[in-house]
Amino acid sequence: DIQMTQSPSSMSASLGDRVTITCRASQDIGNYLSWFQQKPGKSPRRMIYGATNLAAGVPSRFSGSRSGSDYSLTISSLESEDMAIYYCLQSIQYPRTFGGGTKLELK
Amino acid sequence: QVQLQQSGAELVKPGSSVKISCKASGYTFTSYDMHWIKQQPGNGLEWIGWIYPGNGNTKYNQKFNGKATLTADKSSSTAYMQLSSLTSEDSAVYFCAGHMAYWGQGTLVTVSS
Numbered sequence: 001d002i003q004m005t006q007s008p009s010s011m012s013a014s015l016g017d018r019v020t021i022t023c024r025a026s027q028d029i030g031n032y033l034s035w036f037q038q039k040p041g042k043s044p045r046r047m048i049y050g051a052t053n054l055a056a057g058v059p060s061r062f063s064g065s066r067s068g069s070d071y072s073l074t075i076s077s078l079e080s081e082d083m084a085i086y087y088c089l090q091s092i093q094y095p096r097t098f099g100g101g102t103k104l105e106l107k
Numbered sequence: 108q109v110q111l112q113q114s115g116a117e118l119v120k121p122g123s124s125v126k127i128s129c130k131a132s133g134y135t136f137t138s139y140d141m142h143w144i145k146q147q148p149g150n151g152l153e154w155i156g157w158i159y160p161g162n163g164n165t166k167y168n169q170k171f172n173g174k175a176t177l178t179a180d181k182s183s184s185t186a187y188m189q190l191s192s193l194t195s196e197d198s199a200v201y202f203c204a205g206h207m208a209y210w211g212q213g214t215l216v217t218v219s220s
Contacts, residue, residue, distance in 0.1 A: 034207060036152075043202055043210040044144075044152065055208065087152055091207065095168035096142070096154040 002027050002090050006099030012107040019075045021102045023088035028069065032092035035064060035073045039084045047086075048073060080106065109133040111203055111211035118217045124191040127214045129203030136184035137161035139206040143177060143188050146213075147199045155201075158186060193218045 003026035013019050023033065031051040036044040046055045048064035051071055061076045075082055083106055088099040114128040129141065143155040156167035160179035167175065174197070176189045190197055198218045203211040 043213055044204075045210070046208050049208070089152075089154075089207070094166055095156075095170070098152040098154065101151045 001095055002029060002093050002097050004088055004090055004097050004099040006088055006102055008102060009100060010103040010105065012105045013078050014107045015078055015080060017078045019078050019082075019104065021073045021086050021104075023071045023099045025069045025071070025090055027093070029090045029092045031066065032090055033064075033066070033071045034089045034091065036087045036089065037082075037084045038087065044087065109205065109209045111205055111209055113201075113203060113211040113214045116215040116217070118219065119193055120220055121194055121218055123193055124189060125193065125216055126187055126189045127201055127203075127216070129186045129188075129211050131184045131186070131205060134205070134209075136179075137181055141177075141179065141186040142204045142207055143175065144202045144204060145199045146202065155188070160184075160186065190216065195219075 005024045007022050033051045034046055035048040037047050038044040047058050047062050051066045052064045063074050065072045083104055085101045085103050087101050090097055110132045112130045117125050119125045137160045140157045140159050142157040145153045145155055154168055155171045155175050156177055158165045158177040158179050160181055165177050179186045186203055195218050200213040200215050202213045
């Protein structure tokens with residue numbers, strides 16, 4: 001199975017900060033990488049697909065990038081509604097595997 | 108708009124089975140794969156498998172072979188997941204997700220005697 005190592009597991013940041021979360025894949029996954037946001041008691045919401053594509057309705061302060069086997073989700077200017085847990089997902093191979101999650105909290 | 112409406116919470120006894128439903132609306136049900144994901148309390152997300160309602164093809168995470176069975180009813184645009192031989196380890200919230208883009212609200216399954 002492909003392992004998705006996500007870092008950090010948790011972080012705190014201030015409103016307006018630029019925040020970056022990273023996932024590293026144990027094998028080549030090309031651009032088959034998505035990012036999800038999950039708020040307490042809610043279903044996950046897809047934010048990014050194909051490593052860099054913004055999902056419909058997602059604010060433009062969110063972006064995705066890739067550098068080799070490292071994939072990043074960046075929030076350019078943190079807002080209070082962005083506090084959540086973020087997960088990455090690889091979809092090139094079965095079984096699909098998620099990263100362990102990054103809990104983003106307000107400092 | 109696209110909606111996935113899942114069935115309600117279940118309290119079931121160890122060793123029994125449960126069948127969860129996921130009714131799709133707002134898109135062509137047979138055109139997109141339907142995934143199922145498990146989330147234990149306080150834990151991350153685990154992919155169970157998917158079904159392609161157009162032809163009934165399925166793909167499972169080996170970990171859930173024999174545990175989960177995915178089916179779909181095209182006439183009612185509803186996907187189902189049956190979980191069998193339930194233990195406390197199966198207590199979790201289960202999500203359906205169309206093409207991983209549209210998610211149901213989740214169904215809580217609690218296994219307890």
